Amino acid sequence: MKINFLINGNKQVLDVDPMRRLLDIIREDLQLPGTKESCGEGECGACTILLNGEPVTSCLLNAVHADGKEIQTVEYIAQQPLGKLLIDCYDETNAVQCGFCFPGFLIASYHYLKNDGEPSLEKIRYALSGNICRCTGYTKIFESVLLACQRLQAGKV
Amino acid sequence: MNYARKVDARAKLDGSCKFLDDYSYPGMIHGYICYARFHHGIIRKIIFPSDFNLSEFVIVDYKDVPGSNIVPEPEKDQPFLAEKEILHWGQIILGIAHPDRELLKKFISKIQVEYSNLPALIDMHECLDDEQNIFGKEITIDHRLGLTIDPSWIRTRGIYYTPHQEQAYMETQGMIAIYDPDASSMFIRGTMQCPYFVKAAVEAIMGKTVAETVVETSEGIGGAFGGKEDFPNIIAGIAALLSYKSKKPVKIVLDRSDDIIITTKRHPSRVEIETFTNPAQKTIEKMTIDYRLDAGAYQTLSPVVLARGVLHSFGAYQVKDVFVRGRLLRSNTPPNGAFRGFGAPQAVFAIESHIDKIAAQLDLDPYDFKKINLLHSGSQMPTTQKIIDDHISDCLERVIANSDYQRKKDEFAIYNQQNRDKKGIGLAVCFHGGGYTGNGEKVLRSKVRLRIEKDARIRIFVVNTDMGQGAYTTLAQMVAESLDHPLELTSMELPNTSRAPDSGPTVASRTIYIVGNLLRELALDIKKSLAGSSLSTYVKTNPEMFPRDYFREFSPDPSVTFDEESFRGTGYRDYSWAAAVCEIKFHASTYHIEIRKFWNVLDIGRPVNIGIACGQVQGGNVQAFGYALTEFFQKKKFGRMHGFTDYTVPLSYDIPEIFLEFIHTDSPLAKGLGEIPMDYPAAAVRNAFHNATGIFIDEIPLTPERIFNQLRNQK
Ligand code: FES
Numbered sequence: 001m002k003i004n005f006l007i008n009g010n011k012q013v014l015d016v017d018p019m020r021r022l023l024d025i026i027r028e029d030l031q032l033p034g035t036k037e038s039c040g041e042g043e044c045g046a047c048t049i050l051l052n053g054e055p056v057t058s059c060l061l062n063a064v065h066a067d068g069k070e071i072q073t074v075e076y077i078a079q080q081p082l083g084k085l086l087i088d089c090y091d092e093t094n095a096v097q098c099g100f101c102f103p104g105f106l107i108a109s110y111h112y113l114k115n116d117g118e119p120s121l122e123k124i125r126y127a128l129s130g131n132i133c134r135c136t137g138y139t140k141i142f143e144s145v146l147l148a149c150q151r152l153q154a155g156k157v
Numbered sequence: 158m159n160y161a162r163k164v165d166a167r168a169k170l171d172g173s174c175k176f177l178d179d180y181s182y183p184g185m186i187h188g189y190i191c192y193a194r195f196h197h198g199i200i201r202k203i204i205f206p207s208d209f210n211l212s213e214f215v216i217v218d219y220k221d222v223p224g225s226n227i228v229p230e231p232e233k234d235q236p237f238l239a240e241k242e243i244l245h246w247g248q249i250i251l252g253i254a255h256p257d258r259e260l261l262k263k264f265i266s267k268i269q270v271e272y273s274n275l276p277a278l279i280d281m282h283e284c285l286d287d288e289q290n291i292f293g294k295e296i297t298i299d300h301r302l303g304l305t306i307d308p309s310w311i312r313t314r315g316i317y318y319t320p321h322q323e324q325a326y327m328e329t330q331g332m333i334a335i336y337d338p339d340a341s342s343m344f345i346r347g348t349m350q351c352p353y354f355v356k357a358a359v360e361a362i363m364g365k366t367v368a369e370t371v372v373e374t375s376e377g378i379g380g381a382f383g384g385k386e387d388f389p390n391i392i393a394g395i396a397a398l399l400s401y402k403s404k405k406p407v408k409i410v411l412d413r414s415d416d417i418i419i420t421t422k423r424h425p426s427r428v429e430i431e432t433f434t435n436p437a438q439k440t441i442e443k444m445t446i447d448y449r450l451d452a453g454a455y456q457t458l459s460p461v462v463l464a465r466g467v468l469h470s471f472g473a474y475q476v477k478d479v480f481v482r483g484r485l486l487r488s489n490t491p492p493n494g495a496f497r498g499f500g501a502p503q504a505v506f507a508i509e510s511h512i513d514k515i516a517a518q519l520d521l522d523p524y525d526f527k528k529i530n531l532l533h534s535g536s537q538m539p540t541t542q543k544i545i546d547d548h549i550s551d552c553l554e555r556v557i558a559n560s561d562y563q564r565k566k567d568e569f570a571i572y573n574q575q576n577r578d579k580k581g582i583g584l585a586v587c588f589h590g591g592g593y594t595g596n597g598e599k600v601l602r603s604k605v606r607l608r609i610e611k612d613a614r615i616r617i618f619v620v621n622t623d624m625g626q627g628a629y630t631t632l633a634q635m636v637a638e639s640l641d642h643p644l645e646l647t648s649m650e651l652p653n654t655s656r657a658p659d660s661g662p663t664v665a666s667r668t669i670y671i672v673g674n675l676l677r678e679l680a681l682d683i684k685k686s687l688a689g690s691s692l693s694t695y696v697k698t699n700p701e702m703f704p705r706d707y708f709r710e711f712s713p714d715p716s717v718t719f720d721e722e723s724f725r726g727t728g729y730r731d732y733s734w735a736a737a738v739c740e741i742k743f744h745a746s747t748y749h750i751e752i753r754k755f756w757n758v759l760d761i762g763r764p765v766n767i768g769i770a771c772g773q774v775q776g777g778n779v780q781a782f783g784y785a786l787t788e789f790f791q792k793k794k795f796g797r798m799h800g801f802t803d804y805t806v807p808l809s810y811d812i813p814e815i816f817l818e819f820i821h822t823d824s825p826l827a828k829g830l831g832e833i834p835m836d837y838p839a840a841a842v843r844n845a846f847h848n849a850t851g852i853f854i855d856e857i858p859l860t861p862e863r864i865f866n867q868l869r870n871q872k
């Protein structure tokens with residue numbers, strides 16, 4: 001089946017099995033390995049992408065779900081002003097440990113920053129509740145996102 | 158300089174850091190494993206599905222092994238590929254490769270293994286309660302003085318259980334093997350903690366068919382926690398075999414469910430403690446400990462986990478008369494292995510729960526009771542090792558002050574009288590020995606290499622891997638600091654066995670403590686040779702001397718001795734110390750424990766990088782919260798787990814406020830840190846629950862079901 005979609009700003013037409021996992025299309029067919037697979041069953045958020053602006057787990061989606069849609073992956077988000085702000089904050093607090101979960105956290109926190117951005121710990125916890133991190137204990141992740149929200153509010157971006 | 162940003166952070170944030178599954182090589186095919194899917198039995202026949210073209214698949218079994226089929230590290234008792242008898246559900250029988258990953262998995266899912274069934278032991282209680290299952294050598298620490306028990310002494314007895322715990326590193330296990338027939342060489346890339354273990358494993362399985370084996374890690378290692386200490390040996394061996402047979406690069410990356418089913422976990426434990434306490438002096442006079450671990454189907458690392466476990470079992474207390482007996486028991490579950498803490502979390506849960514129990518019997522606050530009995534400068538462990546400082550008391554005093562322990566305790570007592578929900582506060586203290594147990598470091602004799610380039614860049618060659626704990630950054634910092642050299646000009650190379658000498662495995666909180674300090678000594682020596690000038694100036698003025706390599710080997714302190722038979726002597730040269738307070742709320746309607754606040758005070762000597770050190774404590778704490786509250790394997794599901802749907806690790810909304818303080822940071826020595834934050838939280842949670850409800854539960858996790866049953870039984 002032919003599918004058409006916009007990925008990271010570029011038009012793509014692919015002829016694939018409609019049931020091929022979107023995650024595999026992104027990682028293998030399109031060679032964008034920043035999106036990770038950890039559980040493959042929608043529980044951990046390592047494979048999070050933005051589909052029409054909403055965070056979704058790409059391991060649970062198939063090629064058909066992408067048809068006619070717009071996809072953004074970590075490679076793209078990392079270059080956006082809000083993505084860069086988040087990267088700076090995660091970096092400054094030494095929040096990153098093994099890093100395997102972080103592309104997913106970057107997407108989820110980017111979505112939060114873009115659509116809400118209130119420096120509220122409770123809201124941030126909720127926004128990140130679909131992502132598992134086994135290394136950091138989350139504390140520095142919250143700290144980093146709070147910091148990014150505060151900087152955004154203070155207009156320092 | 159005790160803060161620096163992590164050198165690898167940005168690449169991990171923007172997705173450019175390469176983890177194992179992000180590597181690909183020309184002609185590479187996918188490998189995978191086929192495992193038993195029954196707990197115990199004899200293989201009779203393997204039936205391949207008929208609707209596939211068998212000739213497309215590369216298949217290896219034990220008969221294909223040109224070298225030895227026994228994994229050489231750590232205990233030589235586990236085969237790479239099963240021969241006849243299967244001892245656990247996840248035991249690997251075949252390695253299979255095919256260019257198409259999906260087709261490969263379909264094929265494997267249709268393979269049938271016919272077998273005759275044998276009785277299997279998979280329940281941890283059945284295993285641990287039955288002394289018939291004894292496995293390997295027992296350890297004793299006998300420091301009995303033959304005291305006669307005074308009739309006035311208070312006897313306290315408890316049996317404490319802890320479950321399996323899954324490492325749940327976010328990146329599953331994976332290996333790539335590239336065999337080059339012309340050069341007769343094997344290149345291995347993987348996600349691992351111990352490149353030289355993997356090298357030894359590949360050399361063992363390949364025997365004389367391969368002349369040279371080189372092991373290198375992937376750029377990013379997506380978490381390990383001990384889970385990538387010995388298990389990678391097996392898949393590296395199988396990947397090598399598949400590459401040898403197919404003459405193509407082969408990549409194996411495990412799916413989450415298979416990773417959970419077949420890989421090593423934390424040992425379930427049963428620790429029985431009996432103490433006699435003098436009620437007048439409030440001192441513990443006599444203590445007997447029976448420490449047991451469920452080793453699983455093979456011994457592998459268990460004897461060393463047992464050794465560390467018994468050496469932490471008596472806790473941070475001064476007791477006159479002590480007898481410890483440590484044993485391994487056998488079951489039909491995957492061999493249990495290394496997991497952050499390595500026998501200590503089990504030991505600390507037991508002893509810290511027990512101390513609370515004694516305090517309750519004496520009607521004393523656990524804090525007051527601990528204070529009287531804590532180890533202090535000049536006191537002796539049951540191993541006869543002398544304690545040289547009062548840092549554990551300092552940790553305790555600080556954490557009591559930081560958490561406002563006394564006031565909270567009073568306040569909660571009032572709250573609990575007026576409310577159905579209960580609040581509680583609990584305490585735990587512990588030590589953790591840095592580096593290998595006993596004579597381990599003497600035997601290992603780690604080696605490190607530094608290279609100074611013509612442009613005064615320093616490159617560090619060691620095989621300690623950065624699995625997230627920050628080795629790339631902290632080791633570079635230690636070298637740069639010692640040489641007063643810019644950190645930007647100092648970097649650690651990707652661990653590779655052909656370039657780095659054997660600096661030992663990345664385990665036992667030893668990376669900074671042993672390898673970092675070794676690098677530091679080497680750098681200080683180099684500094685002395687610079688005749689007062691800076692490295693950059695020296696290199697500029699003596700260009701003919703560079704590039705130059707420097708080496709150093711660990712030289713053990715001859716005054717440090719340990720007897721492996723009697724377990725007397727210096728168990729560990731240096732201990733890190735910690736004390737913690739946990740505040741919980743017990744929700745009476747849901748039987749759910751909510752951890753609200755958690756305070757840590759630690760003595761780890763000098764923190765090399767305060768940001769990284771804080772992250773280690775927070776991360777270790779949260780793994781331990783999962784251990785205390787939610788993480789375990791349901792018996793009936795053993796071998797049938799999926800992943801994070803039926804194994805629940807802490808999520809963002811489970812996280813309490815975590816406070817921490819490091820004390821005695823002016824010490825010149827950087828001690829171990831990686832493991833200790835995992836050791837004590839479970840006991841602190843359990844003790845807080847006791848404070849809240851007056852109920853002792855001596856087994857974790859404290860799930861609502863367990864609490865409900867305990868409350869019902871008490872009524
Ligand atoms: S890999 Fe998709 S949610 Fe875990």
Ligand code: FES
Binds near residue numbers: 097100133135
């Ligand atoms: S940093 Fe390792 S899983 Fe999050």
